[in-house]
Amino acid sequence: xxxxxxxxxxxxxxxxxxxxxxxxxxxxxxxxxxxxxxxxxxxxxxxxxxxxxxxxxxxxxxxxxxxxxxxxxxxxxxxxxxxxxxxxxxxxxxxxxxxxxxxxxxxxxxxxxxxxxxxxxxxxxxxxxxxxxxxxxxxxxxxxxxxxxxxxxxxxxxx
Amino acid sequence: xxxxxxxxxxxxxxxxxxxxxxxxxxxxxxxxxxxxxxxxxxxxxxxxxxxxxxxxxxxxxxxxxxxxxxxxxxxxxxxxxxxxxxxxxxxxxxxxxxxxxxxxxxxxxxxxxxxxxxxxxxxxxxxxxxxxxxxxxxxxxxxxxxxxxxxxxxxxxxx
Numbered sequence: 001x002x003x004x005x006x007x008x009x010x011x012x013x014x015x016x017x018x019x020x021x022x023x024x025x026x027x028x029x030x031x032x033x034x035x036x037x038x039x040x041x042x043x044x045x046x047x048x049x050x051x052x053x054x055x056x057x058x059x060x061x062x063x064x065x066x067x068x069x070x071x072x073x074x075x076x077x078x079x080x081x082x083x084x085x086x087x088x089x090x091x092x093x094x095x096x097x098x099x100x101x102x103x104x105x106x107x108x109x110x111x112x113x114x115x116x117x118x119x120x121x122x123x124x125x126x127x128x129x130x131x132x133x134x135x136x137x138x139x140x141x142x143x144x145x146x147x148x149x150x151x152x153x154x155x156x157x158x159x
Numbered sequence: 160x161x162x163x164x165x166x167x168x169x170x171x172x173x174x175x176x177x178x179x180x181x182x183x184x185x186x187x188x189x190x191x192x193x194x195x196x197x198x199x200x201x202x203x204x205x206x207x208x209x210x211x212x213x214x215x216x217x218x219x220x221x222x223x224x225x226x227x228x229x230x231x232x233x234x235x236x237x238x239x240x241x242x243x244x245x246x247x248x249x250x251x252x253x254x255x256x257x258x259x260x261x262x263x264x265x266x267x268x269x270x271x272x273x274x275x276x277x278x279x280x281x282x283x284x285x286x287x288x289x290x291x292x293x294x295x296x297x298x299x300x301x302x303x304x305x306x307x308x309x310x311x312x313x314x315x316x317x318x
Contacts, residue, residue, distance in 0.1 A: 030197050030210060031190040036240040038189050038197045038210075049208065049226065051189060051197075053240045063239060065232050067208065073224050080222060081195040081212045 004052070004064040005123055008143060010134040011114040017103050022090035025104075028082025032146040039146070040069075040077045043091070047074030059139020060123050083149050085109040096130050109152035115143060163211070163223040164282055167302060169293040170273040176262050181249035184263075187241025191305040198305070199228075199236045202250070206233030218298020219282050242308050244268040255289050268311035274302060 027041040039050045046068065053063035078086055088108040094101045099118050106113040115137070118127055137143045142151065186200040198209045205227065212222035237245060247267040253260045258277050265272040274296070277286055296302045301310065 030195040031192075033190075036189040036242070049210075051208075051236060051240060063235070065228075065236060067226055067228055069224075069226055076222070077210060077224060081210060083195070 002064045002066070003061055005061045005120045006117050007060060007120065007127060007136065007138045008115055008117045009129070009136050009138075011103060011116050012132050012134040014105070014114065014132075016094050016101075016116075016130065016132040017092040017105065020092045020094070022092040022105070025089050025091055026078060026086055027145070028078045028084075028086040029146050029149050030077070030081055030083070032083060032149055034141065034144070034146065037144075037146045040074050040082060042071060042074050042078065045071060047071040049074075049077075055139065055141075055144075058123075059141070060120075085149060085152060087145050087148055094130075097128055099127065101130070106148075106153065109154050110148050111154060113148075113153040161223045161225070162220055163278065164220045164280070165276050165278045166219060166286060166295065166297045167274055167276045168288070168295050168297075170262060170275050171291050171293040173264070173273065173291075175253050175260075175275075175289065175291040176251040176264065179251045179253070181251040181264070184248050184250055185237060185245055186304070187237045187243075187245040188305050188308050189236070189240055189242070191242060191308055193300065193303070193305065196303075196305045199233050199241060201230060201233050201237065204230060206230040208233075208236075214298065214300075217282075218300070219279075244308060244311060246304050246307055253289075256287055258286065260289070265307075265312065268313050269307050270313060272307075272312040 023044045025041060025043045027039055030038040035054045037052045041048045048066050049069050050066040055062050089104045089106045092103045101116050101118050103116045141147055182203045184200060184202045186198055189197040194213045196211045200207045207225050208228050209225040214221050248263045248265045251262045260275050260277050262275045300306055
C-alpha cells in the first residue's frame with residue numbers, strides 16, 4: 001500500500017501552465033463510494049487501475065493501491081463498465097521549490113474547473129503557495145474526482 | 160478483455176470432492192454493482208483484482224478483466240476496503256470428460272452453500288452433467304458471489 005498525502009487548491013489563473021505541455025487524461029470509476037473508490041485512468045499511452053480507501057478526517061490522507069494495466073483493457077473498461085460521465089482533463093506538472101504541483105484543467109462535463117494538487121511527504125510539511133493558487137479545497141468532498149462523476153462541475157451553476 | 164462463459168449448478172453431495180485437496184479462497188468486493196463488480200481474491204499464495212461487466216441476458220457470459228497483484232496488497236484491500244462480509248470458500252477442481260468443474264464449498268456467512276461452475280468455450284457447448292450435479296442456477300443473481308455479500312446464504316433460511 002501507499003499512503004497518499006496531498007493538499008488541493010483551486011487555481012486562480014492559468015498563467016502557471018501557459019506554454020507547458022500537459023498529459024491528456026481520461027478516467028472513470030467502477031466505484032465512487034468514498035470508502036473504496038475504484039478508478040480506471042488512461043494517461044497518455046499508459047493506463048492504471050487505482051483503489052483508494054476512506055479519506056482521513058481532514059481529507060489529506062488516503063490508502064492507495066495502483067496497478068498498471070494494458071491501455072487496451074483500460075479503454076474497454078472506460079467504454080463499457082465505468083460510470084457516466086467520464087472525467088476528462090489535462091494534467092500539467094509544475095515545480096515550485098522542492099514540491100511538484102499537478103494542475104488539472106478539466107474539460108467535458110467539468111469544463112471550467114481547474115485544480116492544483118501537491119503531494120506531501122507528511123501532513124506537517126509546510127507548503128509555500130505560488131501566487132496562482134486560490135482557495136484550499138482539501139477535504140471538500142465535492143472536489144473529489146469521484147464526486148465529479150455524480151455531480152459534475154457544470155451542474156454546480158445551474159439553479 | 161476476456162469473455163467469461165460459464166454455467167453454474169448447485170451440488171447434490173460432496174462425493175465429487177472427497178479426498179481432493181482444494182485451494183482456500185478469501186475474497187471481497189469493492190463494488191457489487193452487477194454492471195461493474197470489482198473483486199479482490201486471495202487464492203492460496205496468489206492474489207488477483209478482477210473486474211466484471213454486466214451479465215448477458217441468460218447470465219452465462221460476462222466481460223472479465225483480471226490482474227495479478229501482490230498478496231500483501233490484497234490482504235490489506237480485503238481487511239480495510241472491501242465490503243463486509245468477505246466470501247470464504249474452498250475451491251476444488253474436478254475433470255469430467257473434456258471439461259473442468261470448479262466446486263466451491265463455502266464457509267463463514269455462506270456455510271452450507273456448495274456450487275459447481277463449468278467454464279465453456281461457447282454458450283452452445285453441450286455439458287454432460289455428472290451425477291453429483293443438482294439444480295442449474297446460471298443467471299440466478301442470488302448465487303452471484305457479489306450477491307452473497309449483500310445477502311449471505313445463511314440468511315436465506317431465516318424468516
